[in-house]
Amino acid sequence: MLNSPFEFTEFVELATMIGVAGAGLYILNYFLLQIGIVRGNGVLYPVLVIVAATCVLISMVEEFNLAGSIIQMAYIAISVIGLLRGYLSRHLIRFSAAERQFISHHLGSLKPHHARKLLNTASVQEFAKGDILIEEAKTTDFLSYVLSGRTTILQNGQVINICGSDETLGELTFGLGLPATATVIASEPTTCLVFDNFRLSRLLRHNRHIDDALKAAHFRHARQKLLSSNKHTLRAQKQPVAA
Secondary structure: OOHHHHHHHHHHHHHHHHHHHHHHHHHHHHHHHHOOOOOOOOOOHHHHHHHHHHHHHOOOOOOOOOHHHHHHHHHHHHHHHHHHHHHHHOOOOOOOOOOHHHHHHOOOOOOOOHHHHHHHHHEEEEEEEOEEEEEOOOEEOOOOOEEEEEEEEEEEEEEEEEOOOEEEEOOOOOOOOOOOOOOOOOOOOOOOEEEEEHHHHHHHHOOOHHHHHHHHHHHHHHHHHHHHHHHHHHHHHHHHHHH
């Protein structure tokens, strides 16, 4: 019995230290959020909030505070909801075979829920042999990804490239309001994932992560397409000489 007051005092001191640690964790978490090390929609931020709130709740055992307890429990509940939402968005989102093909080739680094938002602006369309997908010198916001088939790229009436599946069409002028730099014709039955200009433009204006990922994919693809076009032009120039 004589040791009880001493033990209780130690418990209070420990609870107070835990509360101070929780307050420090709150401050650290918010600081890391502001300098960009953690993200509000990531996993680390809500986990740290849960730990900090739990520490502060423990510190209230000796001197209960209803308002403070409600705040801490609300932080914990909201953070758990956020973690659950993130888990469901990562594991319950489904993609069609065509959508998975597009993601694997161009947007592998994009989170599933962002990829889902992007692909909600697109639809699968079929093109017959000879159909013109893009016409040179005409302003267009046509943007598509070739799932299967083959297209011919012409500039000033001359073939400059042949594109097969897993190629992107229209990425150089999409959203710029500029005339197309070349004509694209389906040289055989072709299936494309075609993006709706209005819906995609609105999505990109409001979601920087998707916009950055799509621009990076377009840059990589445009570079590859330019190299392929140069090789095609060199082969075409050498053919008359060989004959």
